[in-house]
């Protein structure tokens with residue numbers, strides 16, 4: 001019996017703005033579509049995984065009840081936006097070990113319809129609020145989510161001479177892919193000048209260095225290569241997955257030029273028996289342009305400090321040597337708060353050869369690099385459309 | 390070494406809710422003292438204070454800092470939705486590298502935000518909010 005873990009079904013809910021759906025409905029709609037895509041019976045699902053956005057509403061046990069999943073394996077690992085790459089890591093082990101045979105992972109969020117665009121700079125605490133826990137050491141200072149990432153960009157520019165133009169190239173390239181996605185929230189092409197001339201939100205990050213806020217949901221089904229033999233889709237193999245954490249709160253990062261990907265990247269490649277040169281396309285968590293640059297360097301695609309010049313050469317664009325975020329990314333397409341789910345779904349779409357105009361030619365290996373928190377928890381999943389050797 | 394303490398007339402920002410360990414940190418700040426922790430076993434120094442040394446898991450001791458540091462990285466916050474920060478825009482959020490080692494977060498005040506650079510020397514000062522809670526801030530150390 002071949003228990004190699006594979007992804008056999010994917011589903012997206014509707015996005016970018018869906019005021020008629022709440023978060024739970026996004027979970028459910030995506031689950032319906034993933035189950036239909038996989039061609040399995042719902043009753044086959046014996047593993048359930050999610051990362052909650054709202055305790056008591058869409059946490060794993062509440063959603064398992066809502067969806068009526070008779071699970072013998074459940075995981076609610078919540079590392080922020082990278083949760084779903086960690087889920088792939090955990091499920092790969094669980095499926096190999098036989099803790100479950102067929103698992104469903106879901107995500108859903110109505111962030112844009114419910115909260116508007118408050119995530120980046122809205123503030124999380126009320127005036128005069130008393131705050132416990134490690135965040136008590138940060139709340140008096142009024143940092144924003146954008147500000148946390150801006151401190152990486154500022155330090156990286158200081159140490160390596162990285163420029164705003166180099167970061168802007170990331171936003172421009174991802175937007176180019178968004179023009180091919182009819183559901184993307186932003187579809188008009190932009191230039192480097194557009195990015196640089198957009199409003200400064202937290203120096204050195206401009207408005208167009210920042211991701212969108214949308215509604216959305218996604219789901220995928222993982223099972224064994226054995227089970228996949230009888231299913232309609234070409235199985236997508238989990239070749240290697242790993243996760244690591246340097247800090248959670250931004251004030252506990254000790255090096256603002258790198259990330260925990262420097263640990264989880266090499267581990268994922270070692271498990272896959274591959275190197276960055278073997279990767280045909282990347283799905284990076286583009287919460288901000290700088291997030292992609294830090295991931296690119298820390299996962300080992302380029303050396304430290306080499307990201308800016310590499311990006312400026314256009315490698316990440318459509319037609320480049322390492323196309324990135326072919327669905328239009330979080331920067332321009334879909335970002336309901338935790339984008340890691342969509343990294344997996346788009347990687348699978350590419351590996352199936354179903355990406356239409358955005359298809360990366362000859363795509364055999366795709367890497368999903370998720371960042372959770374403030375470049376805190378970096379999960380890496382390397383997927384391929386050929387069975388591992 | 391004692392550093393400058395100013396008293397707040399009205400403080401509307403979010404505040405720490407002190408716990409068994411952090412209460413000593415916030416109280417020292419009302420007296421003009423910046424505390425970090427040092428491990429008597431392995432020498433590791435850490436901020437924020439915790440119930441153990443993050444390197445070797447031993448008990449830690451308090452270490453009173455000089456209040457001197459340099460800017461490791463920073464940003465100028467130009468957009469923020471919540472008051473009273475909104476009315477203070479633009480302002481600096483920075484990570485300060487203490488001469489004693491650890492990085493700490495804070496605002497850099499008493500300067501033109503456009504002039505701040507990585508590597509600038511800074512000096513701590515404290516805003517006493519109430520009995521038992523002082524907040525460390527930083528200003529350029531000319």
Ligand SMILES: [Zn+2]
Nearest residue numbers: 428431442445
């Ligand atoms: Zn120690």
